[in-house]
Amino acid sequence: MTTAATRVLDFYRDGFRRMTVGKTLWKIIIIKLLIMFAVLKLFFFPNFLKTNFETDEQRADYVLEQITRSPVHNN
Amino acid sequence: MIDVDLSLVNWSRAQFAFTAMYHWIFVPLTLGLSFLCAFYETIYLKTGDEEWKKITRFWMTLFGINFAIGVATGIILEFEFGTNWSNYSWMVGDIFGAPLAIEGIFAFFIEASFFAVMFFGWNRVSKGFHCFSTWMVAIGSNLSAVWILVANGWMQNPVGMVFNPETARFEMENFAAVVFNPVAVSKFTHASSSGFVMASAFVLTVSCWYLLRGKHVQMAKKSIVVASVFGLIASVFVGFTGDEAAYEVAQKQPMKLAAMEGLFTGERGAGLVAFGIINNSKGPGDAQDAFLFDVKIPGLLSLLANREFGSFVPGIDDLVYGNEKEGVMGVNTMMEKGKLALADLSSFREAKKNNLEDAAADALARFEVNKEFMGYGYLNTPEEAVPPANIVFNAFHLMVVMGTLLPAIFAAFLFFTLKNSVTKQKWLLPVGLFTALFAFLAQQAGWVTAEVGRQPWAIHGMMPVKIATTNLSTTSVQITFAMFAAVFTLLLLAEISIMLKQIAIGPEGH
Numbered sequence: 001m002t003t004a005a006t007r008v009l010d011f012y013r014d015g016f017r018r019m020t021v022g023k024t025l026w027k028i029i030i031i032k033l034l035i036m037f038a039v040l041k042l043f044f045f046p047n048f049l050k051t052n053f054e055t056d057e058q059r060a061d062y063v064l065e066q067i068t069r070s071p072v073h074n075n
Numbered sequence: 076m077i078d079v080d081l082s083l084v085n086w087s088r089a090q091f092a093f094t095a096m097y098h099w100i101f102v103p104l105t106l107g108l109s110f111l112c113a114f115y116e117t118i119y120l121k122t123g124d125e126e127w128k129k130i131t132r133f134w135m136t137l138f139g140i141n142f143a144i145g146v147a148t149g150i151i152l153e154f155e156f157g158t159n160w161s162n163y164s165w166m167v168g169d170i171f172g173a174p175l176a177i178e179g180i181f182a183f184f185i186e187a188s189f190f191a192v193m194f195f196g197w198n199r200v201s202k203g204f205h206c207f208s209t210w211m212v213a214i215g216s217n218l219s220a221v222w223i224l225v226a227n228g229w230m231q232n233p234v235g236m237v238f239n240p241e242t243a244r245f246e247m248e249n250f251a252a253v254v255f256n257p258v259a260v261s262k263f264t265h266a267s268s269s270g271f272v273m274a275s276a277f278v279l280t281v282s283c284w285y286l287l288r289g290k291h292v293q294m295a296k297k298s299i300v301v302a303s304v305f306g307l308i309a310s311v312f313v314g315f316t317g318d319e320a321a322y323e324v325a326q327k328q329p330m331k332l333a334a335m336e337g338l339f340t341g342e343r344g345a346g347l348v349a350f351g352i353i354n355n356s357k358g359p360g361d362a363q364d365a366f367l368f369d370v371k372i373p374g375l376l377s378l379l380a381n382r383e384f385g386s387f388v389p390g391i392d393d394l395v396y397g398n399e400k401e402g403v404m405g406v407n408t409m410m411e412k413g414k415l416a417l418a419d420l421s422s423f424r425e426a427k428k429n430n431l432e433d434a435a436a437d438a439l440a441r442f443e444v445n446k447e448f449m450g451y452g453y454l455n456t457p458e459e460a461v462p463p464a465n466i467v468f469n470a471f472h473l474m475v476v477m478g479t480l481l482p483a484i485f486a487a488f489l490f491f492t493l494k495n496s497v498t499k500q501k502w503l504l505p506v507g508l509f510t511a512l513f514a515f516l517a518q519q520a521g522w523v524t525a526e527v528g529r530q531p532w533a534i535h536g537m538m539p540v541k542i543a544t545t546n547l548s549t550t551s552v553q554i555t556f557a558m559f560a561a562v563f564t565l566l567l568l569a570e571i572s573i574m575l576k577q578i579a580i581g582p583e584g585h
Contacts, residue, residue, distance in 0.1 A: 015195025021136060021577060022194065025143035028569055035562060036150060044555050047157035048545045049165055056242075063165045063243040067542055068421040 101145025107274025163543030228259025275306025283507030346371030413452025
């Protein structure tokens with residue numbers, strides 16, 4: 001069991017170590033994910049209904065109000 | 076000139092379109108290049124020829140670059156659902172939850188296992204298992220796309236659901252109906268096979284660049300043979316799936332079909348526009364001609380739309396104002412029914428709030444009668460149900476022109492490569508350089524046709540885009556639009572720059 005786990009770990013460790021262009025790509029992936037989750041999601045893209053309401057009942061009521069008396073569609 | 080309405084709805088719409096179009100730069104290449112890598116590696120496995128291994132590793136590196144840059148760009152769309160499209164997101168959560176969860180599991184499973192073997196496993200696992208892993212990545216990536224297209228297909232043709240007026244949610248009633256929705260099936264086959272075409276075209280373009288420079292000639296020729304066969308088969312298949320997709324559009328979204336063909340007045344034995352310059356100022360119900368110039372193939376549109384030459388194809392005017400003779404209900408009539416449905420939904424909500432159960436039951440019974448027209452109740456005028464026909468017509472015809480060119484290009488490359496004279500075809504190699512651009516334009520134009528053509532609907536007939544949006548400030552949407560533009564453009568530049576570097580290095584460096 002330990003040997004199998006060690007072999008899998010070695011497989012990934014050696015794989016990452018031998019990467020050439022992959023190193024650059026991983027840097028891009030990490031930076032991209034950081035921007036997406038730590039900046040965009042956190043500060044600019046809160047889940048509107050989750051942030052503003054506590055229960056599903058409140059959310060349903062809000063959406064029902066929106067779709068039956070939406071200020072946008074009454075323009 | 077197109078008038079741009081800088082309202083909240085249009086900025087939200089533009090932001091979603093922009094991120095989806097950027098995301099779709101990476102996706103088709105992943106779908107197709109994964110299969111091409113599997114083909115190249117299978118040939119290596121069968122022949123043992125090291126040249127094929129070199130070819131496989133080269134294209135696999137480009138596949139990896141595209142995958143790494145593109146991965147998670149789709150997550151942005153999910154952020155937008157929660158923030159910009161909260162009404163929509165709430166209402167469809169029950170329908171989209173299962174397909175998107177399955178997509179996530181597929182993606183995770185493949186990326187964590189077979190993807191690692193594909194890139195780290197050379198000389199570490201057996202040749203057979205490595206090849207199997209490459210195939211699994213190709214199959215898994217494509218299966219992963221199924222679920223996203225099931226979700227998109229449902230928006231175009233909402234089936235297998237029931238609207239719950241108490242929770243304001245569309246609830247799944249029949250999973251099989253959602254998955255095997257004919258619109259979703261034709262979307263998947265059309266979109267995935269167009270991805271195969273995109274990747275084959277990409278291989279042609281890079282290989283032609285090598286041939287024109289006299290570099291890596293054998294590798295380029297071998298790459299071209301496989302890509303041409305794959306591209307030719309896939310592009311012919313795209314034609315068949317496109318025909319099926321158009322048939323589904325004709326049956327489920329006739330307004331979109333009318334816009335695709337610039338058909339304002341419906342007719343029996345309607346002709347298909349082979350070439351036309353659409354009149355941008357033409358609107359529904361006015362007396363202007365729809366085209367400044369057009370050449371039509373008689374009867375063909377009726378045949379493609381209904382599988383019958385003399386059948387009636389409704390035009391925009393028939394769909395907006397109705398055509399009693401042909402049994403077409405107009406948007407004006409649907410709006411009346413939709414407004415009744417919304418009024419009854421509102422009464423139901425009020426009665427429920429005040430614990431008036433009998434009144435709620437009465438309102439619900441009335442709502443049930445007209446609920447299928449609910450979305451039309453939000454329209455202010457019947458003309459609001461018409462998508463911008465000029466954009467849809469031009470995008471559709473650009474896609475068709477590009478889609479017709481591509482099989483001819485693949486066939487020419489296959490013919491001359493098999494004759495071992497492709498390098499002598501001085502006219503063909505420059506064409507090959509532009510093949511990826513042609514395929515890219517066809518891809519993007521296809522999605523513009525599909526998505527602009529279904530406006531004003533977020534969910535066809537049930538929910539217009541303006542009701543799907545969150546009531547945010549337009550400025551906040553403009554700011555995030557600019558941020559996405561910057562992030563995605565940087566990613567695209569990174570992809571192009573890293574790819575060009577690897578292409579310059581060539582197969583020897585892998």
